[in-house]
Every structure is written in structure tokens, then in C-alpha cells.
Amino acid sequence: MKSLHAQHHLLADTCRQLEVLDQLVPDRIPAFQDKLRDHGQWPLRATGIEILQINVGKMCNQTCKHCHVDAGPDRREVMTRETMQYCVDVVKAHHIPIVDITGGAPEMNPHFRWLVEALSPLGVHLMVRCNLTIILANKRYHDLPEFYKTHRMEVIASLPFYAADRTDRQRGEGVFAHSIEALRMLNEVGYGYPDTGLQLHLVYNPAGAFLPPSQAQLQQEYQQVLWERYGIRFNQLFVITNMPISRYLEYLLATGNYETYMQKLVQAFNPAAISGLMCRNTLSVSWDGYLYDCDFNQMLDIPVQPEERRHIHQFRADLLSHRAIRVHQHCYGCTAGAGSSCGGQIVSEA
Numbered sequence: 001m002k003s004l005h006a007q008h009h010l011l012a013d014t015c016r017q018l019e020v021l022d023q024l025v026p027d028r029i030p031a032f033q034d035k036l037r038d039h040g041q042w043p044l045r046a047t048g049i050e051i052l053q054i055n056v057g058k059m060c061n062q063t064c065k066h067c068h069v070d071a072g073p074d075r076r077e078v079m080t081r082e083t084m085q086y087c088v089d090v091v092k093a094h095h096i097p098i099v100d101i102t103g104g105a106p107e108m109n110p111h112f113r114w115l116v117e118a119l120s121p122l123g124v125h126l127m128v129r130c131n132l133t134i135i136l137a138n139k140r141y142h143d144l145p146e147f148y149k150t151h152r153m154e155v156i157a158s159l160p161f162y163a164a165d166r167t168d169r170q171r172g173e174g175v176f177a178h179s180i181e182a183l184r185m186l187n188e189v190g191y192g193y194p195d196t197g198l199q200l201h202l203v204y205n206p207a208g209a210f211l212p213p214s215q216a217q218l219q220q221e222y223q224q225v226l227w228e229r230y231g232i233r234f235n236q237l238f239v240i241t242n243m244p245i246s247r248y249l250e251y252l253l254a255t256g257n258y259e260t261y262m263q264k265l266v267q268a269f270n271p272a273a274i275s276g277l278m279c280r281n282t283l284s285v286s287w288d289g290y291l292y293d294c295d296f297n298q299m300l301d302i303p304v305q306p307e308e309r310r311h312i313h314q315f316r317a318d319l320l321s322h323r324a325i326r327v328h329q330h331c332y333g334c335t336a337g338a339g340s341s342c343g344g345q346i347v348s349e350a
């Protein structure tokens, strides 16, 4: 499968995606901004910058059906060492405590290890969003579990389901078997055990046009099945709602599910999720160094405010820490049900 970008698909154009998202407003779907206003939360403001989420590129060894990055082997955009240096300088100068490295498959960026080694001595908490199969994709990645361990990185690994058929349907033939093998390698160096401090979290996202189930309940199922069938341990499961953008938007439109999915998100709007929206304490950096409120806004090319100083080398904590966040219709994906963020559900279950 090719990325939308390589197919020259209409939806590879972010303006087209925003047009589609606007089509249902206001007759059938209220504007997200109005929804926030109704709940006294407009404008939505950042509360600070606790996490710098660095997207080091769109290159990936997989081409998953629902990818919000439109990543794949045919993408060539990767962050340069120079841009990484700007990120390191900002983290150091502004004492940002957490750095979350994402992609694509971030490990495919030739400077990935350089970035980690530059950040590690600063004492920041490092997270990596790993697709698991990259560990087995080539001999040069086989030592990644040891590398993550050396830098005490928290590993957040995608595994859309605990059975092969559903995972492979979404991510490609053979992905589940390789993911299990990679999880074993992570377990072997100590990841996923409660007493090692080496955090290994899995990420579930729905295979179709529905909202995720209860995180706590699904975590129990994952833990039981993965342990009993494969002897795999992990710490927590994060359930994440699919955002109606990029390849998932294409899927919704192609299957005639777009409008009903948007209505489901709106009906499940949960005002309790607003205070925990990840854009409030996170700033996202793209492969070319531009700043966004979150990885989703980045993929829709919705720039952070103020727009005139939106590159990492122009970073100004005073302007960005309490900025007004740019919201759009896709934001309903973050406030549906128990809420959704890169760290899973926002609102705890009773």
C-alpha cells in the first residue's frame, strides 16, 4: 500500500481534509469551537509546556491503514541534525521535563540515536513511540531494546489488538507475529516488568468506525491473553480514538462512515476531558522544525499561534506557554467518551 502522498490522493492535501471536516458544520455537526464556548472553555489555552513532542519524520517501515501521519516507506521527510540541535537547545534552556519522540518510525531517522544521546544527559524523561516491527526490520535495529534501556526511555508501542487477524488487517500481513517477537526482545532486557522501572505501554486503536472500549477492561484482556499465549508482559494499555484525518478520514469516506462517525464523536462529547487535552501541556515539533499544538494539528498543517514565530529556532516560552490553542472539527476525537490523548484515556473510569 502506498501513502496518500505517493498516490497523489486528493486527501494528501491538508486544505482538502479541512474542507471535508467543515462540510458538516454547522447544520449537522456543531463547530468544536462553539462546543467549547458552550462549556465556558473558549478560548482553549495551554497551561504550560511540560512535553516537547518531536516528530522526527514521516518515514516508516509500515503503511498502516489508519495512520494519521500518512507515513510509509515512500515518505522521505526526516528531521535534520541541525533542527534536532534546536530542539535540544530549547529543552535545555527552558527545562522542559519530558520529550516524546515520534514519527513515522522515529528510529529510521539516521540521527535518532544522536538526538537521544544529546537529550539523555539533560535528565529529561524520554519517551519513544515505537511500532515494534522496526526492531526486527533490519539487523541494525536489533539492539534497539538495549539502546532504549541505556537511556531509560519509556516505550509506547502500537499493538492495535491482541490477536493476529485484527492487527494484520490494520497494519499489514505478518505485523502481529513480528510485534510479539519484538515485545519478547523488550521483555528480555527488562521492559514491562513492574520492578525494573523500564516502562512498556501498548496502544490500542479501533479497527473500524467505532469508539474505543473501556481502557481498564481492555487492559485486563490484553494482559491475560498476551501472558497466557505468548508470555508477554507490559505495564499499561492506552486506548486511543482514531482521529478523522489523513488515512483514517480516507477510510471513513471510502466506506461511507464519515458522517456517522463524526456524529458518534459529537454525541460522546465529554466536557470533563477538556482539562486533560494533551495540547494544553504539550508542544509539537514537525520534521522541518515548525511548531504545532499537537501532532494532529501538525498533520493538518494548522500552525501554532503566534504564526509569525512558529519555528523551533524562534522558540519563545513567554509567547507559547499560555497560547490560545487552534481547534478544528477533528478535536472531537480528543473529547469523545473518556477522552483520548497520546497517553490514552483522559478521564479515569469510576
Ligand code: SF4
Pocket (backbone or CB within 6 Å): 060, 061, 062, 063, 064, 066, 067, 068, 069, 070, 071, 072, 103, 104, 105, 131, 158
Ligand atoms: S507504524 Fe505508526 S507511523 Fe508507521 S504507518 Fe503505522 S501508524 Fe503510521
Ligand code: SF4
Pocket (backbone or CB within 6 Å): 277, 278, 279, 280, 293, 294, 295, 296, 297, 325, 326, 327, 328, 330, 331, 334
Ligand atoms: S486535536 Fe486534540 S490535542 Fe490537538 S488541538 Fe485538538 S483537542 Fe487539542
